[in-house]
Amino acid sequence: MTTAKKSNKYFLFSMMLIAANLRLPITIMPPLLERIEQNFDIPSSMAGLLTSIPLLAFAIFSPIIVKIANKRGNELTIFLFFILLLVGSYLRVIPTIWALFLGTALVGIGIDSGNVLLPAIIKDKMPTQIPLGTSLYTLSMLLIGAIGTALSGYLITRINLGTTLGVISIMGIIAFVFWIPNIFHNQKSPVDQNITAPKYHTVWRQHLGWLITLYFGLQSVIYYSLLTWLPKVLSSHGVTTIFSSNLLTILQLAGLPCSFIVPLLAPRKMGMRVLISLVTLGYVIAPLSFLLPTTSGLYLVFWSIIMGVAQGVAFNTAIFFFTNKTSNPYQTAEVSGMAQSAGYLLAAFGPVAFGLLRQSSIILITLATLAVLLTVTGIIINKSSLIKE
Secondary structure, three states, X not given: OHHHHHHHHHHHHHHHHXXXXXXXXXXXXXXXXXXXXXXXXXXXXXXXXXXXXXXXXXXXXXXXXHHHHHHHOHHHHHHHHHHHHHHHHHHOOOOOHHHHHHHHHHXXXXXXXXXXXXXXXXXXXXXXXXXXXXXXXXXXXXXXXXXXXXXXXXXOOOOOHHHHHHHHOHHHHHHHHHHHHHHHHOOOOOOOOOOOOOOOOOHHHOHHHHHHHHHHHHHHHHHHHHHHHHHHHHHHOOOOHHHHHHHHHHHHHHOOOHHHHHHHXXXXXXXXXXXXXXXXXXXXXXXXXXXXXXXXXXXXHHHHXXXXXXXXXXXXXXXXXXXXXXXXXXXXXXXXXXXHHHHHHHHHHHHHHHHOOOOHHHHHHHHHHHHHHHHHHHHHHHHOOOXXX
């Protein structure tokens, strides 16, 4: 029993380190984009690809990773794909365009192994403590991602681009080393040929499945576009790089409590209305507040917090729809895979498309318009009955 408890604690620790690297390599990039554009003499639209490429990797490689894990085991698959993440992270240190973009692609593929497999490993290792494991997983991912944004903004003002990327990527090496003991307890997904899934209506042919996918995609487009281009919008207003990266950190941290608040409020009669109102306030109104060319710290911090709360609510509401608008576990898994594949594919176009928009006002107004569509979609989903069984 004591050995089992120690093993469980070690797994939690190593799992949190892996989770800490699932957003970090993406969230460190926005404060660096201006320096990247200058160093490599590339347009904003091309720089936006550095956010879009990992999202495309999520959309393309999620089903592939599941198949590999079924054959090789979850723990070993994460170990192998994390090698790609480390190679990609340090490839980006090389001061050439091809290394930057190839490295970013490898980083995205490596991250996706954790995105797909960590929840399954938590369920396998901690069947009676899934809420605890999931909360620590989410907390590590979002908290370290937020800290990474602030750190990259600070470092880029003091050291060069390559060194900044190299220093922050040390976190990946630490996670990789501490994950190694888990591969000795590698679990392959059991496949019992005598058990077949019951017949059910596929979500791919039902409008509610597509609405949930649209909701997930829209919230991803808005979040990653804001993460990528808000520093540039603020820079055009005279806000410093360090303060802009700090605002992004605040935005990400503000969404952390929503992981616990949304599951409590969403099932209640008026709860979903409150949550959708918060999304409207933070994603429709907040972006428009940044149209005012001010450098007032209090003003910018206030609206960053409001926007961060909306981000947390929108993401966790999408996850809530996965489980509460489906009729059985098979549909839940199917709608989750559908939403994350097609949704991230949609989200990948956001950072690039907004890079083509030269004026900050157009970017912010377009984001607010997409947020209106997000809100309307959420209302329709909430009022809809379950996906047909």
